Amino acid sequence: MVSGTTIQAGPGPEETTLNNPVDVIDGPGGDRCQRLIDDLVTHHYAVAPDYFPAHLIRALRQEALLRDRRGEFQAAGIGRGRDQHRNERVRRDRTLWLDGSTLAQCTLLEEMEQLRLAVNRALFLGLFDLEAHFALYDPGAFYRRHLDAFNGNNGRVLSAVLYLNRDWRDDEGGRLRIWSDPDASEPALDVAPRAGTLVCFLSDRIPHEVLEAQRQRLSIAGWFRCNNSTAIAPDPAR
Numbered sequence: 001m002v003s004g005t006t007i008q009a010g011p012g013p014e015e016t017t018l019n020n021p022v023d024v025i026d027g028p029g030g031d032r033c034q035r036l037i038d039d040l041v042t043h044h045y046a047v048a049p050d051y052f053p054a055h056l057i058r059a060l061r062q063e064a065l066l067r068d069r070r071g072e073f074q075a076a077g078i079g080r081g082r083d084q085h086r087n088e089r090v091r092r093d094r095t096l097w098l099d100g101s102t103l104a105q106c107t108l109l110e111e112m113e114q115l116r117l118a119v120n121r122a123l124f125l126g127l128f129d130l131e132a133h134f135a136l137y138d139p140g141a142f143y144r145r146h147l148d149a150f151n152g153n154n155g156r157v158l159s160a161v162l163y164l165n166r167d168w169r170d171d172e173g174g175r176l177r178i179w180s181d182p183d184a185s186e187p188a189l190d191v192a193p194r195a196g197t198l199v200c201f202l203s204d205r206i207p208h209e210v211l212e213a214q215r216q217r218l219s220i221a222g223w224f225r226c227n228n229s230t231a232i233a234p235d236p237a238r
C-alpha cells in the first residue's frame with residue numbers, strides 16, 4: 001500500500017507563485033524526460049509544453065472527436081468499482097478509457113512506458129501499470145479541487161495529463177489549477193490545456209482543479225499505479 005508518497009532525491013519544494021511556473025521542458029529533446037523527473041523531485045509536479053509531437057496529438061484529438069461522435073464517451077464517475085457514482089457538483093467531464101486499439105494510442109502508451117521506466121529508475125516509485133482515459137469537458141464543465149489518491153486507496157502514485165486542444169486562448173478558461181501541497185491555501189500555478197503539454201504530479205500530494213471551460217476541452221488523463229495485489233486479493237484495474 002502506498003500512503004503519503006515521498007520522493008527521496010533532490011532538494012525540498014521551492015516557492016512558486018501563480019503564473020510563475022516552474023522550469024518548463026522546451027521541445028521534444030532527449031532530455032525532456034530528465035527535466036520532467038527533476039521537476040518532480042523539486043516540486044512534486046512538472047509541466048512540460050510540447051512534450052509530444054504535433055502529429056501524435058492531432059491523431060489522438062481526431063480519434064477522441066470521432067469516438068465522441070459515435071457516442072462512446074460516458075459521464076465520469078467518482079470512486080472505483082462498485083463504489084463509483086456520479087456527482088455533477090464535483091465533476092462534469094465525460095470519459096473513455098484507452099484500450100490500445102489504435103496506432104495513436106499505442107504510440108502514446110509506448111512513450112508513457114518509457115516515462116514509467118525512467119521514473120522508476122530515477123525515483124524508485126515502483127510504478128507498475130498505467131490506466132488512462134480520454135476526457136472531454138463540454139463548455140461549462142469543470143472538476144473541483146481534489147487529490148487523485150489518498151491513503152493508497154486506488155494505487156495511483158503518479159498522475160499524468162496530456163492536453164489535445166489546438167489554439168487554446170487564455171479567455172477560454174479550462175486551466176488546470178495546482179496547489180503545491182495538500183495544506184496550501186494559495187494555488188501555485190495555473191496551466192493552460194494547450195495541445196502537447198504534459199503535466200505530471202504525485203497523485204496523493206498535489207491538489208488540483210479544472211476551472212470551468214468556455215469551449216470544449218480535450219485531454220488524456222492517466223495514472224501510473226503501484227500494484228496493491230495480495231495473495232488473496234488481486235488489485236483490480238479501475
Ligand SMILES: O=C(O)CCC(=O)C(=O)O
Pocket residue numbers: 135143148161175176208209210219221
Ligand atoms: O484535465 C485535467 O487538467 C485534470 C483532470 C483531473 O484532475 C482528473 O481527471 O483527475
Ligand SMILES: [Fe+2]
Pocket residue numbers: 146147148208
Ligand atoms: Fe485529478
